[in-house]
Amino acid sequence: MPDWRDYLDKALKYHGHICGGQILGVRMALLGLKLLGLTPGQELRDLVIYLESDRCVADAAYVVTGVTLGRRRVKLVNYGKTAMSFLDLKTQKAYRISVVDHDRPPKDADIIDFWSKKKDEDIFKVQKVAIALKPGEEPGPPSRVAVCQKCGDEILDYKDVAVNGQTLCRACAEGPYYEDLGPVSF
Ligand SMILES: [Zn+2]
Ligand SMILES: [Zn+2]
Structure with missing residues (x-):
């Protein structure tokens, strides 16, 4: 798996700035792909991401996975939470990743350095989940x-x-x- 720091240039270009959301979002997406046994950089046709907020982390998830709203691979379920689920339509396996570490870098701290000191296990909780797409939510031509x-x-x-x-x-x-x-x- 690539290192999350390798994605920060791409995230900066796409999102406009590097923030905690980019770092957390890139790390969540890489972890989600790893759990599903998928590799970033390949076309992830069967991946659907459920975003639980429309904030910075959303853009970071696009940058890592390449999935988009317009191709029906992104579902916004806006709970206002820094959390997302990764569903593989092929295997029907899904994992939800949420942030349990609410410690944030002090003002003027080097945020890359701050988050580098924390392991994924310190920051995230992972749940195995089952997700059924509702009628009309599938990728492909309109169902109705x-x-x-x-x-x-x-x-x-x-x-x-x-x-x-x-x-x-x-x-x-x-x-x-x-x-x-x-x-x-x-
Ligand atoms: Zn941001
Ligand atoms: Zn009408």
Whole structure:
């Protein structure tokens, strides 16, 4: 397995800075791959990562594994935790890695040096877990395509909802995250 420090240049380019999140994220991803018997650098077609926050560690996981949201290999389950699970679709094996060491470097400390002194076993807890992808979560072509009967938008992958016999998108059924300020000509 490569050393986590080997990824810091790539993480800096992708993420914009080196932070504790890059170091922890790179180390979590390398550990996740090692547990699954996978090698970084090869195409990891069967790897799915569940991220439990949308913070710095997420970018570090992309840098090490190459998996992306757009290829349906990344699932965000935002618990606000520095934790992630690594699922191998081929073997159905999965491991969840979370940070149990809440000690952080003092201000102005050399963070690479600080984290170098700690072993993975000091920082992380690893659980063997079982994860079942829900219908519509699999990589590959859309498993279902529906059309919202109110707004007309196409809805992929079982994200449509049935309300009083109508097929609706979640924006129409539950209210959107945006306020509609009207159409714009362009
Ligand atoms: Zn960061
Ligand atoms: Zn709609």
